[in-house]
Amino acid sequence: MGFLTPLPGSLRLSDPAALAATWFGSGLLPRAPGTWGSLAALPPGLALAWLGGPWALVAGAALAFALGLWAAASYAAAAAKDDPSEVVIDEVAALWLVLAILPLTPVAWLAGFLLFRCFDVIKPWPVGLADRRLKGGLGIMADDMVAALYAILVILICRNFTEVL
Numbered sequence: 001m002g003f004l005t006p007l008p009g010s011l012r013l014s015d016p017a018a019l020a021a022t023w024f025g026s027g028l029l030p031r032a033p034g035t036w037g038s039l040a041a042l043p044p045g046l047a048l049a050w051l052g053g054p055w056a057l058v059a060g061a062a063l064a065f066a067l068g069l070w071a072a073a074s075y076a077a078a079a080a081k082d083d084p085s086e087v088v089i090d091e092v093a094a095l096w097l098v099l100a101i102l103p104l105t106p107v108a109w110l111a112g113f114l115l116f117r118c119f120d121v122i123k124p125w126p127v128g129l130a131d132r133r134l135k136g137g138l139g140i141m142a143d144d145m146v147a148a149l150y151a152i153l154v155i156l157i158c159r160n161f162t163e164v165l
Helices: 016-021 033-079 089-099 106-122 127-133 136-159
Strands: none
Touching: 016 033, 033 089, 033 106, 033 136, 089 106, 089 136, 106 136
16 A cells, blocks of 8 residues: 555454545545545535435435444544544545535535635634544544534525625
């Protein structure tokens, strides 16, 4: 795997928890694993949107969140870290939630992607609070979902002033 972040302990990428937590290894890419995980969420998100529209993205987000609770907790325990950066299933669930409220256009999806990543990186209150206070799988997943809610709020506000989103 050379340039990829090594997996902790006895985990292998074939392990379902590692595969899900790292979103098929995208979180193991060097530098900005959350961005890589978010980018890797776009093709299946696009497929969900094409096949079932916004509700399919919401269902996918809920499924990714539920799977992420288990996978993130398992991966974090193996890594002996509270929130390993290579766990990116939280970005997947959160980004799909943001994309669900957007039209299926490149400009709208780029805006949703950038807004979500901005709030996930900056971690304004209560995103940062959730990141610091909640532990385990829920702690890993929750801060990204709150960041998604911030992105959704900005998108809804922008809709009042422009027709771009």
